[in-house]
Ligand SMILES: [Zn+2]
């Protein structure tokens with residue numbers, strides 16, 4: 001099953017079956033991948049950082065780049 005992995009440092013979102021490699025983060029050093037939710041047909045956008053994800057369940061809210069929580073809104 002594909003999952004949405006989001007790097008809280010460089011804000012890259014990728015769809016992978018397992019956690020991507022951590023090197024070569026654009027924000028320097030290692031990516032900090034967070035498994036937001038499995039990939040599905042529901043689209044959510046974060047009202048804070050603007051990231052959009054396609055998920056099959058409510059995306060998790062922690063680990064926003066600036067700290068604090070994402071504010072997901074279904075669109
Ligand atoms: Zn990164």
Ligand SMILES: [Zn+2]
Pocket residue numbers: 046047048049050051064065069070071
């Ligand atoms: Zn966010």
